[in-house]
Structures are given as structure tokens and as C-alpha cells.
Amino acid sequence: MAYKDFRDFLNTLHKEGQLLTVTDEVQPDPDLGSAGQAISNLGDQTPGLLFTNIYGYNNAKVALNVMGSWSNHALMMGLPKSTPVKEQFFEFARRYEKFPVKVKREETAPFHECEIKDDINLFDLLPLFRLNQGDGGYYLDKACVISRDQHDKENFGKQNVGIYRMQVKGKDRLGIQPVPQHDIAIHLKQAEEKGENLPVSIALGCEPAIVTAAATPLHYDQSEYEMAGAIQGEPYRIVKSQLSDLDVPWGAEVILEGEILAGEREYEGPFGEFTGHYSGGRSMPVIKINRVYHRKDPIFESLYIGMPWTETDYLIGINTSVPLYQQLKEAYPEEIEAVNAMYTHGLVAIVSTKSRYGGFAKAVGMRALTTPHGLGYCKLVILVDEDVDPFNLPQVMWALSTKMHPKHDVITVPNLSVLPLDPGSEPAGITDKMILDATTPVAPETRGHYSQPLDTPLETEKWEKILTNMMQK
Template identity: 55%
Template sequence: MPYNDLRQFLSVLEDNNQLLKINEKVMPEPDISAAAAAVNKLTSSPALLFNDIAGYHNRVAMNVHGSWENHALMLDMDKNTSLKKQFHEMNSRWLNYPVEPVYVDQAPCKENIINEDINLFELLSLFRVNKGDAGFYISKASIISRDPEFPDDNDKQNVGIYRLQVTGKDELSIQPSAFHDIGIHFSKAERNNEPLDIAITIGNEPVITLMASTPLGYDQSEYKMAGAIQQKPYELIKAETSNLDLPAGTEIVLEGKIYPNKRVVEGPFGEFPGSYSGARKQPTVKIHTVTHRNNPIFENLYVGMPWTEIDHLIALNTSVPVYQQLKEEFPEVQAVNAMYTHGIGMIISVKSRFGGFAKAVANRVFSTPHGMPFTKIVIVVDEYVDPFDLNQVMWAMTVRVDPTNDVQILNNMPGVALDPTSNPSGMSSKMIIDATTPVAPARLLEDTNLVTLPDGSDEWLTKLQQMIKDQ
């Protein structure tokens, strides 16, 4: 079922034993991040809702997308649905794009409107995500912007997640990377020495957060894709001061402008590769209007050494677009696993048509919108190898790879600056590992007769799973 807001999803998580409510008083630091880091070490790691935070009035939600069980519930599937089935379900819904959104006139996010004396330190339950961060970061907000050259084109309106450092009572810094849609929007505005209107929405229902972290095409609408994924038109409401469209179910909205030709030092910040980014000069955002629900929930994201919530959040929604792009040209592609460090590592299963086919597919990854800057290592396996099962992948790596012939290195390629091995920053070498069984005219392996499972194994698997469930 589609969720109207974050609160409804938290209730569903609670009903499925995927939410822990922390009612004892906690300190903003280090308790919130410490708990969010620790919960990822648990099986079926649940979401966390902190109800009593010293010095703050508002509750904090963490780890909302932080397990495959939560991910399955977001898709209205049984929480024990396998990862591979979730991948193919997302892919099938992807094909329903576009589903036009609908607009509502009223929403709880308009219950309170503030347009003077804004103080983010009082309105938000802020804390450092990691102890080495330069300051307070908002790491899970959806940020909405429009292409200033096409202000009425909803397909060029973007919803994305970009890190925000709170630098003043009504100011933030933002990282609009050049290869992100908001970077294109801001560069166009800055060339004309004009500010860019943005809206920062905090505490969203789970599907739009998923879409905001998805590498869609520049003229693909996150709202139309959210409708396809949730199988119902997505509900929007207009911003107070601009023509931006907002998720109607959000908890908090910060409306403001990114100002041109003004930079402040931002960072360091603990990032998804598991290391701190450096300090850089980034554009500034001035907040002029805030709207929020009564007693709003502040949702944030713990980012650190994998696996954490961000690795679940940007896993399948990175894998599916790359799969779609490859499948269009190579129907033999079976599945794509781009879950590792936001697709810096990628595993592809493919049915090879001829010798060298796997390497050709892997090279195509490096020209996809996401693979060009992010992907550094591609492993290609046979169609009968589950790319989401690392035991099977390692089997293929150990008995299907001839290091002399099956490893390819590409130098001086685009890279992502947050990868600490990029040198210089934003440039990288790339590696392809062909772990497929050779087909003609490549030199064939001497013996590739595979051992198959005994007859009846699938039936016994179902029976044993039911026995465990009934215990």
C-alpha cells in the first residue's frame, strides 16, 4: 500500500516488529548516532524512534530504510522477501513510469508557517552524524529544485538527496556536484548571477526518499517514478513562496535560495565510502520560510563504515536503472547488483553470446549516467550465478577467473571525488573482472560440467523454511 507519510510507515514497521521506540532520555551526541550505528549490527535491523532527547522538543527517526525487511515493507511486500525478488519487483514497477502525480490543497506540513526569526538550531533536533564532522549535518532531506531555463517543465524538476551543513541560524551549505541534477540547475542560475529557489523537505514517506537517492535521467520525474513504484499517483502540495512541488506528507519544509558566487568552507563529513571527505568551498543556502507539522519528527541518516542505512537506501534503486540501461542494449543481462558503496563496486550476471561478451557489457557500464562517475570495479558472472549471493560470486571469482586474460584495467577515467582512491580527485582507474565461463571463440575451459542440486532440493527448502517459521 502507498504510505501517506513517515508516521504511517513507522506504524507499519512497528506492527511488523521493525521499529524500536527509545523512550529513555538520550543525549543528542553521541547517543543517537551510536545507536544508529549499533542497530546495523543486528539481524533484521529495525528503525529507531527517539522520543526524549535532551535539549530538544522533537523526536528523531533513524534507520528507517536500514534493512531489507524495511525495504520490503516499503514496497508492500512480505518483510522476509528475498533481495533478488525485491530487485525484480522494483524492476517490474519501474516499467510503469510515468504515473502522473496529483495535487492537494491542504497538508499537515502547512500546520505551522514561520517566515521571520528562523532558528534552525531550535526548530531541528540537530546532532553531528560522526564525531569528526565539521558541524551539524542534515543528511536525509529531499531537496527540490527546477531548471531555471525550463521553470514549468515538471520533468526537469529534481528531487535529490545532497548533504547539508548547518552554518547559521538560517543558513546552510550544500554540495551540488556537477554530475547531479541540482548542480546543473545551480550552474545555469549562477551564470546569470541569479539565486536558485530550493525546498528542503525533512521526514518524508519512504518511497520519495528512495526516489530522491535514485540516479534517474535528467528529464525523468522522481514524483512520476514514485507513483510507479508505490502503484498510485503521488500526492504533492505547492511550496509557500515558489512554484516548487513538495511531497504532501513531509514533516518539515525549509524554503530558501542558493545564492550565486558565494562559497563557504564545508566539511569534513563522514561519507558513504566509510571515510571523511575533505573540506571544500560550497555554495550557501539562505532559508526564508519554514513550514512544519505539529510536533514534527526530524529524520536523519547515519553514514559510516558499511553496512549502514545508506547502503540499503541506495542499493536496489541504483541497481535497477543500470540494469534497465544495459538490458536495452544487451538482452542477455540477467540482473545487476550495484549495492556496494553506491555502485563503486558492481556485479552483473549475463548469458554470454560470444567470446569477450562479458567485457563488452562491463565497458558499457562506464558510459551509463551513474556508472561513469561512480563505478570503479565491475565483476561479471554467468547467468546461473546470483549476483546478490556473495558466496556464489566468490565461487565464480575463484574458478572462472584467469588473471592474465580476464582482468582489464582502464586508466584516467571519470571517478567520484568521495572515493579516497581517486587521483586526482574526480579521476580514477577502472577494473573489469570477467568471471564468466568462456564461450567460443575464446579459449574454453577444460572441464565445465557443473554439479547440479539433487532432485527435490527446492521442495525441501520450502519445507524447512516453513518448519523454522512454525517453531
């Protein structure tokens, strides 16, 4: 089911009726950002967008919302576009367990068609536009950024592929925000301690498997390329960078090669973030672009990011939930049923678990806070019983309203870490966190009256299938 490259995935979306091509002339600002928000407002099965006639940019194409629905997310995994979210979760978890899948190395790539060594001008090369009207400039927000551990350069697993916002600061300069919880911040710290620049490669317009892997909270020494292979079911193809020892995605539309300049900082921001708020301006590192490779007539991919839900939430929803699920199952293999951490990148996580004894679910909640992702996110963890579907919010609200006792089932932990982009953190990067236990009390807890739960009618599952088939005809 692996896609050859970004264009191959776009072709699949087109065949499946999940790509809307806009041929009328549009303005970069405000039309593209407005269209990105508009398509996000129209439900969770919406198509991707491809703009082919952008004022001021001859022959440029811009793709938006490529992963901006559960239908497109299912197609990313080679599943029928009607696959329910819960089924996508468990299928992703099954593939996650196949990690690692070794990569396939290539000598050349399609993006080697065109090379720019001198007089690099990103304003000419890329069709840039503001996503939100209060943004401090133009941003690359769906690019895979590749960097290496500077103390262990031969360790393939410690080469990181991540997605970080980058502001276009000049013809060959970008500002980047390396959030402390992310791997590139470690690599930059290592380089700057030695007084050296950090080599980076930036890949635009990539296959969905590597974009998904790059947005997954893996362990530090786990390779995103080997995870992309697990996601797509066959080895992921990479090619060596021309200017460094970095490996880059073979199927990218554009590759920017450069380095983060040691010790240099410039004002970056504001930027409309996935929290639904502007993150403000901060002093951030700078990338100098030294070489560019691109396909003929490259397709520029971006994503609209703003008030949830947008493409960001579909892109990072399941692949945030599954690592938490796997890490909790390592600790509690017989109890953990499912994890839904799809809300604002897991600032809220819902865990379905069996309770071995009284107070057990609260311990599961504490463990969720100490997972790699939980340390920087997971501000609120909700625990529900194993027969409550964490992806069914009415069921979760039922559990909260009937099982949770404010006196017994609320735990707050003060002064824990959270990503600085959380607008509620004070100071930025510090917050109290909360666990809400909405599971049924078991011994030695004896409070409440839960001895007579309703039974599901015997033929419910059969009729779900019958009615689903009827509705699809």
C-alpha cells in the first residue's frame, strides 16, 4: 500500500473523490488560509484541496488539507475511506508493533531534477502566504526537518525527522522554533556547546507515511524512517543529502539544505497555533539555506493550523494516541483497552482501562503523565472503564457524569512541565495537571450504587452491521 511519492497520494485522493481541485484564480492572501479554515469547518470527511491558479505565481500548485479528514487518514494507511476512527486506531497500533522496518537507500531522487546553488530566493521559489491574519510572516508548517545527534552521528535511530514551524526571514533564511521537548532541541544544544552550526535538511511535499511518522512522539533513538516503513508496510525509501550526512525522503517535492547557525537568535512569531491561540513572538534560532533541490513544477504543501479541528488534529490524533497506548500497555498489559489523545495534541487524554483494585485507574493516570509525550502534554487525563469507548464522547461524558465523584476522583499535581505553547501555562512551560477517575469503584472502594448496569440488547451488533450496510447503499 506504500505510495511512491506525494503525487501518488494526491492521485489516490483524486480517484477516491477526496481531492478538490480549484482552478479559478485565487489570491495567496487571504484566499488560501481562508480556504484551509473553511474546509476544516465542513466536517470530518472533507477532501484535500489543490490550487492550480495562484495570483503572482506562474504554474505554482498548493495542496492543503491533504490529511484533513478521517477519510484521507484511512487512505494514508491504505484502508477504505469509510473505516471508522476506532478501527484506524487499532490498525495503526498493529503496524506500530511492526517497528522497525529497515529503510531502502537510493542513489538519486526525483527532486534532483533541479538544483539551485547560488542566489537562493525562497520568495521566488515557494508560493508563500499567511495562514492567519495575525501571523508575523510566512511559514513553512508541514515540512519534515532532519537533523542528527552530534555525539552519536553513526546511530541511525538518533537521526530525527520532525515537523517544526519555520518562519521565512529572508531570501535564504528561516526562523525555527525547536520546542525543548523535541529531539532537534537536543541536537542544537549539542552543536552549540561545541560552537558549531547544526546541519539540517528540510523536505517539503512528502509521502504521508513519513509526515505521519515525523509527527509521532517516538523515543529519542527510534527512527522515523523505520516507523514510516512500519506504517506503510514496506521499507521507506531515503537518499543521502548532498551537503551533509543526513538522509532525506526520496519522494519529496522540494529539499532545502542548510544549517542552524550557532548562537544566532532572531525574533520569530507571532503564529496561530494548534491551541487556537497566537503563540506570540520569541527569540528563536535561524537556519541558513545553502542549497535547494526540487522537482520540475513542484507541488507546495502546507496545512492550515488554527482553532481545532483542522488538518493538524487529524494528522497527529491517532499517532499521538497509539504511542501512549503502547507505553501504558507495557506497564499494564492486561488492563489497558484503548487511548484517545486526539484533543489538542494530547493536552487531554482519555484512557479506557480495567481496574484491578480500588485506586488502580488513578495509578494509570499518573503513569500517563510520565510517558515521553505525557511529560510535555497530557494536562488532563480522564480514566474510563474498559466497556466505555474513549472515542465515543457521549459515552465518556456519561462516565464522567455518573461515575466520577468530585470528592474522591479528582487528583491535581502542581508545577509539572507542559509545552510553552499552552496558553494556560504560567509561567510558560509550567502547569498543574489533573486526573479524573470516571471508572466504576471496585474493592476496597465501596461507594456508590453501580450494581445494576443496563445490558445491551442481544442482537445490537448484528443490527449495527445490517443498518450500516443499508445506509451505504
